[in-house]
Amino acid sequence: MTTVIIYALTATTLFSVGLYGFAIHPDLIRKIVSLNIMAGGAFLFLISLAYHTGSPEVDPVPQAMVLTGIVVTISATAFALCLARRIKEKTGQCLLEHRRKDTET
Amino acid sequence: MNNFFLAMALFLVLNILAGLWRVLKGPNPADRMVAAQLFGTTGVATLLLLAQALESPFIRNAALLFALLTVMTVLAFIRNTSYRLPEDEHNENL
Amino acid sequence: MPVGAPPERYGNITVPELLILIPFTGAILCFLFPEVLRRLTGLLSAALIFSNSAILTRSIFQDGARRLHLGGWTEPLGIGMSIDGLSILFILLTAVVGLLVSIYSASFFSAAQEQVLARHFWPLWLFLWGALNSLFFVSDIFNAYVVMELVGISAAALAALSGTSASLTAALRYFLLTMAGSMAFLLGVGFIYARTGLLDMYLVGTVADGGPLMAMALGLMTVALIMKTALFPFHFWLPPAHGEAPAPVSAILSGLVIKGSFYLLLRIWFTVFQNSTVTTHAAALIGLLGLIAVIWGSYQAIIQTRLKLIIAYSSIGQVGYLFLLFPLIFMTPDPAWKTEAWTACIFQAISHGLAKAALFLAAGNLIQASGTDDLRSMRNIADKLPMTTFTLALAGVSLMGLPPSGGFVAKWMLLQSILASGQWWLAAAPILGGLLTAAYVFKILSQSFVSDDKKSCCGNVSFVMEKSALLLALFSILIGFRANEVIFLLSEPVFFIIPGGQSP
Amino acid sequence: MKIYEILSVFFCLSGGIFFLAGTLGLIRFPDTYSRLHALTKADNLGLGFIVLGLIFVAGSIPESIKLVLTWLLAMIGSSSACYFIGNHMYHPPKAGENEDGSGI
Amino acid sequence: MDLVFDLIIGLSLAGVSWRIVRAREHFQAIVLFITFGLLLSLAWTRLKSPDIAIAEAAVGAGLAGVLLMDTLGALSSPRERAKVVISLKLLIPCLFLAGLMAYSILYIPEDFQGLGIVVREALPQTHLEYPITAVLLDFRGYDTWLELGVLLVAVLGVLCIRRTDNIKGTMLPAPAEPVGSWIVKLLLPLMVLIGGYLLWLGAFAPGGAFQGGVVLASAGVMLWQSGHPSLGLMPRLWWKILLCSGFLSFLILAFSSLFYTDQLLTHPATKTWILGVEYAATLSIALCLISLVLGSPARNHENKGV
Known part of the structure; x- marks a missing residue:
């Protein structure tokens, strides 16, 4: 039981730290990295439940969910990075709110 | 016996944490890549020890993968500093 | 009406699966075909989806709600699909708006400079349509997460279609918010799984009772879906995203994608947290946010100068009405005015979807004709584009809620249920909101009748584009007349599926 | 404690020591080149000894072959990585600090 | 012994993620993120799910690192320093959320049968x-x-x-x-x-x-x-x-x-x-x-x- 508690607490901490990082950083790349930390937290919570079933064999359903989640997260991250790169090319800034000094094309 | 391997794995994880100090302080990016490379190898060793300690033989595949893929990150690092991808900076007016 | 009555069949194929298979097949074909065939495939699959959703509506009318088990596995293991009155109404809304927007964009993207956009528009749009259809059939919470992610990526890609720096930034802001919301939703799924060990919505509904885990799950999921539906505190991404996108895309985003996440919120509140005690306080908070959204959104719409931004801000206002359902239903156990409240909410969703799509398409016509988005420079469009101005007027009537239109039925039922429920402070929304909506609708219309000598707009707009916008506005008005079918669909036996597969 | 277990413990401990040396080298050494040197030591010898230690307790032959393969791959990977970093440090890229300011 | 290992892995994951958010340079954050992927796959190994350890190893060390490195190469000026300041306005709600979730974790049923x-x-x-x-x-x-x-x-x-x-x-x-x-x-x-x-x-x-x-x-x-x-x-x-x-x-x-x-x-x-x-x-x-x-x-x- 204690293993579950430790990893579930780590999971919620990761989620909260990722949420804070997502909110605090104006830079796009830092926001996307924080989102991946949030995803790591959510997956860790699911797998700590899977381990908790006590039976030596770990519950396969959360594992399948996390596998699907990993592939979904990597494709969403790749799409977001491509958008961020395109914004940088267009506006010379990789920020969501453009500082006045930029050259708005 | 398994406890010994688990203790060794723990020792290596502490090594990684100690190495993190270099990542935080590292004056230039190359130092950080050196640290990342060391963490990759230490990770491989930890996974192998864990595979033995927790009696799950398929973790060795994960260790094998780690050994292979750390090189890719270094290649990406080299690619991005010696030859910048052909980005037309602000003159892009699509 | 026994559930699971023999479904509508062609040989062995039942209709609900087709509603998911056709859009995905169409999307793959559009992606594989050369450009010239993409428009044809898009239109063909749009027509097929429309006809199938009509057939499914008829079969739901006769046989009542229905549950499907994918892959032949029953509930706890496999993923189920549930089709009942609520989902079929949203499917029909998506089909009508989707068909007319497809026809509109067939000619919208044929203009010279838009040629490149069409190549990317059709596959993404059909994927989004397929994702929305499967979202309206969802009955498994992890499946809802994957479908929401599919909707999020395709909607963000469509929002970034026009390629200007403003639309790219708006699309990325929207996409990052959707991703953060999906992560919170996934953690909510984790909490529900921790409490019940089940994933199917209906089974969880029977097992779950109030507790910190379920309260946490409710909070996370509700915040995630409120962010995607652009309710008041999280609405800032909507105006730039919908304002900068091309006209058909903003019609899709504003009319359909917002309704998708709202539908999921309804599905989760009314099945997963059916008999858990955590929902009363949250319902009051959501009602308050809805009220603020109505007033603040409509006010913002009045002070905008760009036409598309006025319509985008009015979306925020109109979405606020939808959330008034929660305080009405959840504050008192099994209220007598349940049917009125439900009808008000669903009618508001459907008539707003139709009217908003019509407004955006008409705005697209105006912008294409006059070349500018600024309202002040759109002088005397009444005599140049009479059809489009008529569409603007009809859609405005439905938004304001004047008698014949669907909007009127929604606001009237809302007022009835508010008075019956005694929560008089909610009444401010329909009354004040209606006035503010009237203000910005008249602001748009007044500009069009002002005639001045200065030579103003006019390119011509293709016949098909004006007709499809007009049809959408007409549907938004006509739905007011077909109220009793909708009420029947929302009435008890057809509507809810009691967990375990039998309708009451 | 059978003889092969003792051997395994001995080799794993020595591997651990080399890893410790590598990490200390990473932290203490003054410039990048000497840190590279520390890194490769930890790599080849540290991992080598741990793999050797594990071979004694590994169940079957294929397992130990996989262990050796992992060690060889890690060695190839890390030595070429160190070569890249060293090369990169020694010849700064032609564009140097890129004039328009991007690149790490 | 297991308990100590779990504690160390848990604390290091939380610590590395906090350092990622607080990193001054973007490149430092990315290298830390690669280490984060490594520690996460150690956690999966400890929780006896080898599938996910392999997937995390391949995605974390391989693709995510390359993607972020490429994008950073194109995006930022050399060693761009992010202005990192603690904003209590955002930190308090996140801590409150973490506390709420930690409290509700205690209610995970003992006889949990997935x-x-x-x-x-x-x-x-x-x-x-x-x-x-x-x-x-x-x-x-x-x-x-x-x-x-x-x-x-x-x-x-x-x-x-x-x-x-x-x-x-x-x-x-x-x-x-x-x-x-x-x-x-x-x-x-x-x-x-x-x-x-x-x-x-x-x-x-x-x-x-x-x-x-x-x-x-x-x-x-x-x-x-x-x-x-x-x-x-x-x-x-x-x-x-x-x-x-x-x-x-x-x-x-x-x-x-x-x-x-x-x-x-x-x-x-x-x-x-x-x-x-x-x-x-x-x-x-x-x-x-x-x-x-x-x-x-x-x-x-x-x-x-x-």
Whole structure:
């Protein structure tokens, strides 16, 4: 039981730290990295439940969910990075709110 | 016996944490890549020890993968500093 | 009406699966075909989806709600699909708006400079349509997460279609918010799984009772879906995203994608947290946010100068009405005015979807004709584009809620249920909101009748584009007349599926 | 404690020591080149000894072959990585600090 | 002993994630994120889920690192320093959220029984030995289908942003020093071999479509990094068909299964059918991920997209 508690607490901490990082950083790349930390937290919570079933064999359903989640997260991250790169090319800034000094094309 | 391997794995994880100090302080990016490379190898060793300690033989595949893929990150690092991808900076007016 | 009555069949194929298979097949074909065939495939699959959703509506009318088990596995293991009155109404809304927007964009993207956009528009749009259809059939919470992610990526890609720096930034802001919301939703799924060990919505509904885990799950999921539906505190991404996108895309985003996440919120509140005690306080908070959204959104719409931004801000206002359902239903156990409240909410969703799509398409016509988005420079469009101005007027009537239109039925039922429920402070929304909506609708219309000598707009707009916008506005008005079918669909036996597969 | 277990413990401990040396080298050494040197030591010898230690307790032959393969791959990977970093440090890229300011 | 190990892993994960958020330079954050991926796969190993440890190793060390490094190379000025200031206005609600979640974790029921037993009982009917592959491809095949859809739509999105219809990919010059091309020639066949091995392993042991697909994608990205035109050689139609092969195989399965039973997505009795779908899924996952990594940089000057 204690293993579950430790990893579930780590999971919620990761989620909260990722949420804070997502909110605090104006830079796009830092926001996307924080989102991946949030995803790591959510997956860790699911797998700590899977381990908790006590039976030596770990519950396969959360594992399948996390596998699907990993592939979904990597494709969403790749799409977001491509958008961020395109914004940088267009506006010379990789920020969501453009500082006045930029050259708005 | 398994406890010994688990203790060794723990020792290596502490090594990684100690190495993190270099990542935080590292004056230039190359130092950080050196640290990342060391963490990759230490990770491989930890996974192998864990595979033995927790009696799950398929973790060795994960260790094998780690050994292979750390090189890719270094290649990406080299690619991005010696030859910048052909980005037309602000003159892009699509 | 026994559930699971023999479904509508062609040989062995039942209709609900087709509603998911056709859009995905169409999307793959559009992606594989050369450009010239993409428009044809898009239109063909749009027509097929429309006809199938009509057939499914008829079969739901006769046989009542229905549950499907994918892959032949029953509930706890496999993923189920549930089709009942609520989902079929949203499917029909998506089909009508989707068909007319497809026809509109067939000619919208044929203009010279838009040629490149069409190549990317059709596959993404059909994927989004397929994702929305499967979202309206969802009955498994992890499946809802994957479908929401599919909707999020395709909607963000469509929002970034026009390629200007403003639309790219708006699309990325929207996409990052959707991703953060999906992560919170996934953690909510984790909490529900921790409490019940089940994933199917209906089974969880029977097992779950109030507790910190379920309260946490409710909070996370509700915040995630409120962010995607652009309710008041999280609405800032909507105006730039919908304002900068091309006209058909903003019609899709504003009319359909917002309704998708709202539908999921309804599905989760009314099945997963059916008999858990955590929902009363949250319902009051959501009602308050809805009220603020109505007033603040409509006010913002009045002070905008760009036409598309006025319509985008009015979306925020109109979405606020939808959330008034929660305080009405959840504050008192099994209220007598349940049917009125439900009808008000669903009618508001459907008539707003139709009217908003019509407004955006008409705005697209105006912008294409006059070349500018600024309202002040759109002088005397009444005599140049009479059809489009008529569409603007009809859609405005439905938004304001004047008698014949669907909007009127929604606001009237809302007022009835508010008075019956005694929560008089909610009444401010329909009354004040209606006035503010009237203000910005008249602001748009007044500009069009002002005639001045200065030579103003006019390119011509293709016949098909004006007709499809007009049809959408007409549907938004006509739905007011077909109220009793909708009420029947929302009435008890057809509507809810009691967990375990039998309708009451 | 059978003889092969003792051997395994001995080799794993020595591997651990080399890893410790590598990490200390990473932290203490003054410039990048000497840190590279520390890194490769930890790599080849540290991992080598741990793999050797594990071979004694590994169940079957294929397992130990996989262990050796992992060690060889890690060695190839890390030595070429160190070569890249060293090369990169020694010849700064032609564009140097890129004039328009991007690149790490 | 286990307890100490869990505590150390938990604390280090939390510490590294906090350092990532607080890192002054973007590059430092990315290197820390790669270490975060490593520690996370150690956590998966400890929680006895080798599948996810392999997938995390392949994605965390391989693709995520390369993607972030490439994007950072294009995005930021050299060693751009993020202004990092603690804003209490945001920190307090996040801490409050963490506290709430920590409190509710204590209520996880002791006798928690997930769906493990139900899966084990229903396993014989699926002709598959390994429960996770059975859950992924048979019990919850609809999820996997939609997830392949998400991957495909991400590639479509990248194509839409880049305004092209094929992945010519940026042609990197061959690496100046011989070691670069030598190591690719050596490691590439090994990676393809290991990818196939993981895929084949999936039927009865940890491994399968995802892990094999991600490893093959890493091989493709390495090929690109070595300056080889890689995807450019594949004719455009073939590239598109292979891209959709995973999604299409599920679509065909869904259509065909409708004709003899009334349920969507039921697998026919033979096991070869399920493995065929799995192999198609691996191929399309690998190609989609390669296209995502290659597609995002702008084209070379000569074949600049519209």
